[in-house]
Amino acid sequence: MLNEKVICAGFGGQGVMLMGQLISYAGMIEGKEVSWLPSYGPEMRGGTANCAVMVSDKPIGSPVITDNATTAIIMNLPSLDKFEADVIGGGNLLINSSLIEKKASRDDLNVYYVPANEIANDLGNLKTANMVMLGAYLELTKAVDIESVLSALKKTLGDAKAHLIDINREAIKRGAEAVKAS
Amino acid sequence: MAVVFQKTKGLLDNQTHYCPGCTHGIIHRLVAEVLEELDVLGDTIAVAPVGCSTLAYDYFNMDIHQAAHGRAPAVATGIKRVQPDKVVFTYQGDGDLASIGTAEIIHAAHRGEKITTIFVNNAIYGMTGGQMAPTTLIGQRATTAPLGRTVEHSGMPLKVSEMLATINGAAFVERVSVDSPANIRKAKKAIKEAFECQIARKGFSIVEVLSTCPTNWGLTPIDAIKWLQDNMIPYYPIGNLRRPEEV
């Protein structure tokens, strides 16, 4: 049974909110129950940002993740410190190793280190680091289909930015490869 | 026999509750006559304040809202934004407009809201029984300034029209007085110009009318007129403060 509870966290500007929205949007396209709950307030303005995403076969009860995340996608160090404890035992912890030197302190999690910024830089667009992480997440969980994510992204970007689809597709692919190899 | 004068259709036949010698009656009539002359009585929505003229809704023969204390310009804004083709005016006293409603009047002017405000300034709270207003003159006694207003305690009387005249959205600002037949004629002219300004969508328009309150001033109607002439007009000079270039 599908019951994904995902924390996406990082600096404002790293695209963590969008990452979460795309998972929700793709889930909705696939007819699943979804919710997306952002942190809000002063921390949005340049500090850390995070959102809680749920994708489930059943109606979503509480949209809040407390200490029961099935996956945490961590884009910066403060987020690792804040959210590592909130993942359930046996859950996934995806760490952007380009920006986070620190290793996970728990040994009951499936931890993956993804050099998201390096990969995004390779692709020629640092802004796709979030999509690299998303690709890694999708590869590990198969929570939603990559094509659903891309059609969600198309709707989000709109016609004016439709040309960015290809690089994002590539970023997702590279993120997936990064965790396959590990 | 030719009719040479009749009561304006803009007022109903109800007897007003205003005190003997109060100038609200004159000002009501001027506003109603102007709206009748402009042929907009059926397209006008008025807003009555809290104060002596709260019950204006029983006297003006046009659709009318009663508003909370000081909020008439906000209420008028709501009406005008829904019905931009209608003539909308507020009728407010100095406690209402110059004290509790300063934010509303300033921002209505600031937005250039296409409404007209008739601001009746008698330098005191009338309805509640003669308390000090921001417009009360220095030395003037009020029930909450029993020894007379002092600068030290309450500051100088607020000149609202001068303040509003600094705001770009205020297209027409004039202070008038109803202390003499000549000034009443001038007052009517200003009120008419203010409404024409609204109809031409020039912006916010306001006419401040210096008025008497014989009851709370503790004067006879005649002495009250004289007090207005001797004390109010020197501090609140009458005349136009702002008008659009071509009206």
Added chain:
Amino acid sequence: MAKILMKGNEAIGAAAIKAGCKYFFGYPITPQNEVPEYMSRELPKNGGVFLQAESEVAAINMVYGASGCGARVMTSSSSPGIALKQEGITYIAGAELPCVIVNIVRGGPGLGGIQPAQSDYNQVTRGGGNGDYKLLVLAPANLQEMVDLMQEAFDAADYYRNPVMLVGDGMIGQMMEPVEFREIKTKYTLSEKTWATTGTKGQRPHNIINSLFLDPAQLEEHNHKLQKKYDDMKANEVRYESVGVEDADIVLVAYGTTSRIVRNAIATLKEEGIKAGLIRPISLWPFPMAAFDAIPETCKAIVSVEMSMGQMIDDIKIASNGRWAVDFYGRSGGMIPTPDGIVAKVKEIMGGVK
């Protein structure tokens, strides 16, 4: 129509426009800013007007003006802003005008915080402003319900000529969920607003929008008329959801987003052999008193679960009428109850009562 993923505050705006709202007057306050932002963008495209007022006080008085001349009009705010609007709200109720007010509740008192809370319960259900008046208060638990209730809110406001308040919290305002904008056929038969101040055109006596009655006998008569209306609302506007109450060992009462968290707790309790029921008031006023009559005598306790400090307990006690013990579990200040916390509280009560 297909589902779309929308942020709560934007869904509120979209639903209002779909329900025929043409005018919006508001003032910025977190966490509801996306409502006025959405309206400023979308209302002009739909032939309406958005205006940012100089204050919440001015905004609600603009609503009073717009509603008096017959418009479908809305404002939104959050707790401290709603407190400021109380003056206008009581005038609107007193003058018998329709409007919809959205309150995306945040923690209090005072400036409080900006995170989700339900601590305006008393403010919204007891009147808030001066005088004997009531609002119809609706509290959806998810975005779809929020969207569906919006049409009902506008229609009920017009039908009763009374303000209707939609209560959410920072969570429902900020979260995204799929919503479908479906046609909602409401039960209300609406008549022409012959009382509106649209100008007499010299063809009818003037219309007066007013809440002043200086004659005590007239004011009392007016209050009787209002009370009759509130009695009608009590008879016709109670909305609630009741789950597993008939054979419950314990019943949890929660509204809005808190009810979602309670559902998770109930599922956990079920796994542990405790039958917990849920009563979810959708109308906070009128409160669903009759829902409690389905609770068996054997029920050990009723628990008010809130994001406030027990404000709903009074209503639950009135509804219980001494039949069951009433207990409380709540978090406040923007802290959100956890399913585990609720489960622990229920176990504590069950252990104690056994």
